[in-house]
Amino acid sequence: MKSSTEIRFSVAPMMDWTDRHYRYMARQLSQKAVLYTEMIHARAIVHGDRSRFLDFHPEEQPLVLQLGGNEPDYLAEAARWAERWGYSEVNLNCGCPSDKVASGSFGACLMADPSQVGRLVESMKRAVSIPVTVKSRIGIEGKGMSPKSDYEDLRSFTQTMVEAGCDGLIVHARIAVLGGLNPAENRTVPPLRYDDVYALKAEYPELPIELNGGLRTLEEMHRHLHDGLDGIMVGRAAYETPRILGFIDSILDPACQLEDSMQAREKSDHSHLIHVLDRMHGYILNRFEEGVPPSRIVRHMLGLFHGLPGARRIRQKLSGKWYAGLDNRMLLGRYLADVFRELTEFEPVSSKS
Structure with missing residues (x-):
């Protein structure tokens, strides 16, 4: 094996x-x-x-x-x-x-x-x-x-x-x-x-x-x-x-029992999602300062919310020109944090990615 x-x-x-x-x-x-x-x-x-x-x-x-x-x-x-x-x-x-x-x-x-x-x-x-x-x-x-x-x-x-x-x-x-x-x-x-x-x-x-x-x-x-x-x-x-x-x-891991692994991951899935959102929050802000439109990044994130209560509403808030008027890092960061909080107990930690 x-x-x-x-x-x-x-x-x-x-x-x-x-x-x-x-x-x-x-x-x-x-x-x-x-x-x-x-x-x-x-x-x-x-x-x-x-x-x-x-x-x-x-x-x-x-x-x-x-x-x-x-x-x-x-x-x-x-x-x-x-x-x-x-x-x-x-x-x-x-x-x-x-x-x-x-x-x-x-x-x-x-x-x-x-x-x-x-x-x-x-x-x-x-x-x-x-x-x-x-x-x-x-x-x-x-x-x-x-x-x-x-x-x-x-x-x-x-x-x-x-x-x-x-x-x-x-x-x-x-x-x-x-x-x-x-x-x-x-x-x-x-x-x-x-x-x-x-x-x-x-x-x-x-x-x-x-x-x-x-x-x-x-x-x-x-x-x-x-x-x-x-x-x-x-x-x-x-x-x-x-x-x-x-x-x-x-x-x-060849020793992994799939059912046990799935149960363990499902228990930690919420905290893992918060970690990923935190990392992406910092990444989006840093790329924004380099001139990358947030929509180029966020479009890849919509699948993260698949199966979660309120996912459709979140996808709507992050589709199209949702970032129009969010013309600085602080405003963009606040908007994203507020959206992510609708699904999780999200509080941004990462500022660099």
């Missing part, structure tokens, strides 16, 4: 969601979860505003930069910048099924040419000393292309990744249907094939493999964390109901 330090829980990269503000909040909820950036195209990092794309709060670590692209030199250079910036790992996206991404010849469509992906991984591996991992689907199908969607295709892809020196594989356990389903449908319509991921792990015991796709409940997460894989990656559940992250540090 793997120890808690060998098992990994990751929060999936999600466009428009897993920005640095969400990641800071997620870290207040879990100290052990591995966090990911949104996918960033390698060319944007090489030619663009690197501070905008790469800056992060030190508390976000361990933090993985996910890259998109199909050019070895650009991906290698972007990986170098990731290492210089202090990221703990770099990940290549071979799983995004969107038409826009496919039109740029990156994302899930790369799985049609495993040899090309192998060259990309090799180039990144030569460029950096930090781990280089790949996030993929089970396989792909689409109009006008030969399907690569059975287990042997996945096995062949994985073998190529191993030969390229890939340090780990995160597999979304569905195929991607390119040109036929939109991204939301690609997360729900193709059936989950968890057995393929477990079979892959049995064939490649030395390759770290994480399971992604369809994991919504703590019971499901706990089962797959301790059933022979090296970890799991969770997306929408970690964003829409972020307090679920408060359970992760305990359920990573």
